Amino acid sequence: MSQVIVVGGGLAGLSAAHTLLERGANVLLLDKQGFMGGNSTKATSGINGAGTQTQQEAGIPDNAKIFFEDTKKSARELARDDLIRVLTGRSGDAVNWLQDKFGLDLSKVARLGGHSQPRTHRGNAQFPGMVITYAQMERLEDLAVSQPDRVKIYKKSRVTKLLKDESGAVTGVEYVRNGKTETAYGPVVLATGGYAADFTGGDSLLKKHRPEYYDLPTTNGDHCTGDGQKIAMAIGASAIDLEKVQVHPTGLVDPNEPDAKVKFLAAEALRGVGGLLLDKNGDRFVDELQHRDYVTGKIWENGKYPIRLILNGQASSEIEWHCKHYVGRGLMKRFDSGEALAKEMGIKPEYLKKTFDTYNAGVKAKKDPFGKKYFSSGEWSMNDYFNVAIMTPDGKPISGLFASGEVAGGVHGANRPWWFTTSAIVEKAGGRLGALVGQFESKPATSSASTQPAATSDVAKHNKKDDIWVIVNGQVLDVTSFLPDHPGGEKAIILYAGRDATEEFNMLHDPKVIPRYAPDAVIGTLKK
Template identity: 70%
Template structure:
């Protein structure tokens, strides 16, 4: 048996598994269903906007937050309700602090801000000072793995646009995969880690969503079109057990684009917007729920109240605390800034006195800590008409599937008899049972990192056991075991030569301007889907051919077609993104 593990899925769970495998000395073949020529498709992980949970982290200790794995366990179990799997929750919460510390220590990430989201009794959702935390965390791992694929190709192979069509199952164990790429079928042999995500965008002919929750079929979704339950279907076809497949989470706050109110795919409003003090008001300007309640509770209250549109309202203090998110949403036309409560009341078709009454009542509730809806925490300061506000229209959206493949605490996929299927592991949203009936905000990224690392550990151990059984008779076990058990820093090349290559791979320079110079007026003429130019940091980019490949969707670029997109681009991307992934798009520079 070769010293190789196949990771199916290029999102955060798959990347965390890959880096852990490399730490343990195994080799990795990563198959990414999406992706383009130069870039991973970053999956739903990059869309996570609130942060990653962690209890007992270095950041919490520095801030004096008295959290622990035990408190986090109780919060998670309470949210999971009667479907709580204590064994999996212990892994999720018990390894949460180490997961956050690992991201900070090994990838140099800023996770210095901590917020309290709905259902949490302590502030434990970590994020940095800028950019979406899901994007920052995922891209850091993604770029490191891509560098390794260049510097150490004998250890890391990445195949993009590779759709796995079959698990190779022989003599009661998984021994590899069959996949399609460039119109041809290929095979890879080795243990398999599935990290393919959920099925909250499964509108296919054999849809798991329609089979288990047909009443939710018509709701909009926050998921990319790759979330079609591929891993669940592949594993169940060889006898794996599905669990809690009817548990589909509807998130209460999907952002409604005023220009496309019926769009099937919607952008998610970060739960952190409510975590910093945002209020939910109906069309009469009234509160109707505890804004920090569990997601299913808030969604249920929206439907029960039925007075649309529902608005999420942040005052000046809350807006300042989460300023980057507000700027991003305003830039996308999904949120509006109002300079006063009177202007907001006019937009809502209400008299200012109505809004003032709601604000005064809320301020009194926050001071007395006695809320008719049961709210216990009141961040964000007072609401007054004499303030600025950031406001967006909300709607419930399909968001997360708690159901999936049944796994044990070692991330082994179980069969219908409850026995592990040798050679098959699962991590992230493809695995069911981790979150029970309702997932807490901030635990999606956590589940990816924790169980990505667990699956990497378990697959490495399985690999060692398999090789040991085959090599025992030849006397080669010592060398093989030594290779697999040696500890390296995550994603670090094994030789000085490889290290040198890695350094070269990481050195990015701005692309040399090509073509001539273009005035802003000339760029403005190229403003359609078939002819799209944008300006970024004084460079002119022709992104027409890149629209369909853009991980954030073509709409995110078309909003700036023919315009200067520098501010929005720099909010979301590292400066080296263009030279690394799209150097050919640069066609010149802006004429002074």
């Protein structure tokens, strides 16, 4: 059987790999990071699908045609209908596939910005992007061990060049691994993501196509430097929509580092459960569930900073995992009353109450001054608790070359209202690969490191970037060398340097993550 090369280990690449394996191909997955997952692990709102089993059980009258119309309206005239039909038409099957093949819990459905129906799926625990990505990642790694003749995964392997034959067809890739340049042969699926963190030098795609965004912060991982687009264009591929860089309206500002270049994304679900956006005066200025580009535009147009995203008690309880996560990272702050919130904002409590009362009246009359159509239940009251965060807007086909996920242009147009698994588009590519239809570096599940008992005071001494220990479930970990490979970014670990990170870790990870991906980090146990 022929080998297909998948470049990129995020959700797009993992979904591509699993789909190709189901179709009988062998797979070599190359990822330039030391830990797969990409930006997909950061997706905290959910995954969209129309006509899913979950929707049917909940009595939600959604279908692919409605999803197509929502997406077409969001993208306006700039997107390709044929690609939108593939994605929306197979979206329900994609969500069902994740549930059936990987046993994932996607039993909750919410309506987010740009959607006319509740279709954003997530489960009861943890964050959906991480759960979905880890499930696919772990299954693929298991296959790499049990069927090494069919699945190979090479991490820290950066693809630098696409190889072509005399006819111009792509025949493989050139990549750098362990300091050596190597080659691999077969059709290529690019799943390298976007370029919104391309703050590189003269060849920066962001600086070339949207220079006005170059100085904005980004919520993308620093791996998003347009590698796939660059190597494809280097062999004559025509790019599309490179100027369509989306500015997300709600990036979380860390009060300790307000000017940091990289931000955490405030999940769309925070607005989907009923969160309100208020300016510095305590006024609403936009329908919080409008398309991202619209909300971003209204933030800039309003200009009364800081902009705050505010969740009342009901909204907070509905998305408790997110609130705990953001509060734990210092990106969100809890207030026990409306009066305390008003004091923080520097406005009179009576004025904040008026804002709440006006919103409540609009919900009751189903007539919002900003055109909001979909409301969460429950009234806003000053006698409630609130979770609050400060916001910032953040040609000719080439044979043998395919694209999956964000690297593929022509779908989003001027905007996108959804986060989406890419198995549907890979299915389409897989059909064309039908006729065409190397070893995972496995670490042992146990650590060879010393496991001597350590006191909390010992751990506290190791609290610098070049020397970080943390405590997780009674184990002491030296995570210094793991910083560059952490899919959530190094800041997420540095925040807990010299401290107990158990609660935050357990919110996000399955216990087997440490023995599977960082066994050598365990250096001891906590003294009782």
